[in-house]
Amino acid sequence: MPEVFLAEKQKRGYPMRFIHIADVHLGAVPDKDKSWSKERADEIESTFDRLLAVAEERKVDLLLIAGDLFHAQPSLQDLKSLDYKLSKLTNTRTIMIAGNHDYISKGSPAESYEFTSNTVLMPADTFSNAYLDDINVCVTGFSFGQVEYTEDVYADIMPQMEDVVNILLAHGGDEKHIPINFRQMAESGFDYCALGHIHKPKHIVKNKMAYPGSLEPLDRTETGRHGFIYGQIKDDETKIRWEPFNCRSYINLGLAVKPEYSEAKILDVLAKQMENMGTQNIYRIILSGHMANGLKPDFSGLMRNYRIYEIVDNTLCEYDLDKLHLDNEDNLLGKFIERFADAEDEISKHALKYGVEAILATGDK
Known part of the structure; x- marks a missing residue:
């Protein structure tokens, strides 16, 4: 009824x-x-x-x-x-x-x-x-x-x-x-x-x-x-x-890193972007591009000052792959680089990045 x-x-x-x-x-x-x-x-x-x-x-x-x-x-x-x-x-x-x-x-x-x-x-x-x-x-x-x-x-x-x-x-x-x-x-x-x-x-x-x-x-x-x-x-x-009508948004914030970027510049650029887009929002930061060899920025201060859900690092280290390959063509590192030499897709690029870093870190060439 x-x-x-x-x-x-x-x-x-x-x-x-x-x-x-x-x-x-x-x-x-x-x-x-x-x-x-x-x-x-x-x-x-x-x-x-x-x-x-x-x-x-x-x-x-x-x-x-x-x-x-x-x-x-x-x-x-x-x-x-x-x-x-x-x-x-x-x-x-x-x-x-x-x-x-x-x-x-x-x-x-x-x-x-x-x-x-x-x-x-x-x-x-x-x-x-x-x-x-x-x-x-x-x-x-x-x-x-x-x-x-x-x-x-x-x-x-x-x-x-x-x-x-x-x-x-x-x-x-x-x-x-x-x-x-x-x-x-x-x-x-x-x-x-x-x-x-x-x-x-x-x-x-x-x-x-x-x-x-x-x-x-x-x-x-x-x-x-x-x-x-x-x-x-x-x-x-x-x-x-x-x-x-919402008072807060989730935002995916991307930054294309260049090899010449210092840690201070990376942190400063991200902070300015979040200030411009709204400090009330919650950010998922996605880094792409090429990070200077050995640079690992400390994001702890940024995460204290802003609402950052997570930081996804998709950057590639700026190695001279040609020189690395030439110097190591007869060992594991050289063969690994050769395996991905012509890679263009993102998955292969990341495999190359993490593989090179892991081999260099262990010293087992």
């Missing part, structure tokens, strides 16, 4: 405004082995709070949460805290589904919790509808009742009501978490399909189907900006835009 909310003011004739988020992962603790881990966990919570403030400021009609609001199945206290926060929204109703991380199992608090705020959490393993009479919108959704689904449960879903705005709230998109036929979904007739599960923003069908990505990046693989989708629907026309 559809859930019905009666608002104080009739709004037909005005744009229906909504915010679409997913994969917030409240309770997650990114980068557990790093000094900034607790800070990142707090930021996930505070960024969600900032998002609710935006919803209140813009007086949006709907907050759509497409699964994995929580990093794990929420406790009763988690739900009470969420309910309290959502109760502060004076103009916004919240419709949400559970994803594979916060799935609703039998007997879990989420299965029986009754929200006091204007919030609907769709039940597990069945399609449900929330009809909002004042804005003439029907939201259809399906909550995860287990971690994995290998079949496309959305394959035959259709809009549930006529002469209303129909929105589908869906979580999934890979082979273990509801594989989705996006073309079929796009042609099913919904005015908007609000998707969750993919952590990077992805616009599947212009103004009709999209992943907002997570509000904050959750690990070093989730580079780039993160945010939410703001949309309006009026006269059967849907318009959405993605807005960046």
